[in-house]
Amino acid sequence: MNHINKRLSEIRQNGFELDLGNLINESFENYKKIALLAGLALTIVILTLMIAAIYGMSYFVDFENFKQEQFVLDFNTFTPMQIAMYIGASAFFAMFFAPFTAGLIKIAHDVETKDEVSFSNIFDCYKAAYLKDLMLSSFIIALFTSGIAVGFQMLHLEFVGTILNYVIGFLSCLTIPLIVFGRLNAVDAIVNSIMVVTKQPLIIFLALLLAIIGVFLGLIAFCLGIFFTLPYLYSMYYAIYKNSIGFEE
Template sequence: MKTNKERILELKTNGYKISFENVFNLAFENYKKIAVYAGLLFLVTTVFLGIISVLIIAFTYGIANFQDLIKPENLDPKNFSDEFLMIYIASVTLFSCLASPFLAGFIKMAHCAEIDEEFHVSTAFEYYKFSYFKELFVATLTLSLLNMGIASVLEATGIPALSFIGSLTVTLLSILTVPLIIFSDFKVFEAINTSFNLVLKQPLILLGLLIVAYLFLLTGVFMFFIGLFFTMPFLYSTYYAVYKSIIGFE
């Protein structure tokens, strides 16, 4: 029996065939199994982190300064200093890196649902083990820097659409990076390179799946915004379905 890495090597050389309909159906059926549980976990975690963030900012700047900081006129990006923007970008990037193992846990949750294995809150935090955490942290940091670099270069052309297309391209090409790390034990750059290589074998189908996943996610905004927390798991079910359909498991 071939290992995952042996099969992946063959896929990189010979390519593969996938069906949009089959992958979407797998993602949607899987999503229905985790939607409520994962949605509630997203909601509770976001509220908790939001409260902690507000308290930290309030005590850092002082209550009076914090109230002044959140006035609408002070939230206009045009009024932000270069120093503030740098701190903001660095903070968002750091948060994304720290949160990446948590989000990877939802892909694992989707896997558990697929094989009828019980999952718990601890499943979402499973990849904070150091062996996985460092790979996911560096992978997220690398892709974030790559994304920002490409977006900045394309934005300099004066055509905003190019910057968006650049960001979308990086997101699409890296769709398999996290699953390769958590399911196939790939290292950071091996996972990124393999993801790019495999996605380029079937870019249009995978782009269609990614767009549908984001459109589905955005429907949550129209459900009093809180629905976003319950449509979000579909994105991670899609990541899982793509990995399972292309690579599978031993």
């Protein structure tokens, strides 16, 4: 904790330097080491969650009399209870998925520091001491983003809501690494993620944008291809954390 607190204090006072080229090179080298393991895990987990999501959506959509326009939820037709359930379900979904996301970022670190990494290591964060902070931070963020999405959709300003949620996602992108590697609590991790990102917003934005473009190149290989390019995004999260906050030597 002394290292992370000292480093965050330095960043708060003096900022830090980031090189986009180094981020790309380091993240790609890391990606090559985790692509197979992480891609397999993502394939299994995301397909399972998609089935669960379709089942959950059956509460809001009548699939027996489904029409194409029903695919976009109109929250103005929802009761307050249904809106609360939707926002709550979205937040709980993000909360329980967070340890898996953390595991993908952690394994990006493990392949650099350990001699052997197994498939089961991706799920280590579900039994970690910081599990509650991972889940709480994701619950808080998802509660805000879901509420914003619903509110602006009801005002017919979906684009504004989408932009705001992208900004929140961008500013909070280091929350999980700060919990996993820095052992910060949920609120401190969110606050310090915002602080760190705003010190180098352009470089971090470009790095994540390039990573997302790289991920969607998986669409060229059709459906399953994206599951094996998606790990590159987590390698980029790791590279950004490593080059901005770093680890105690």
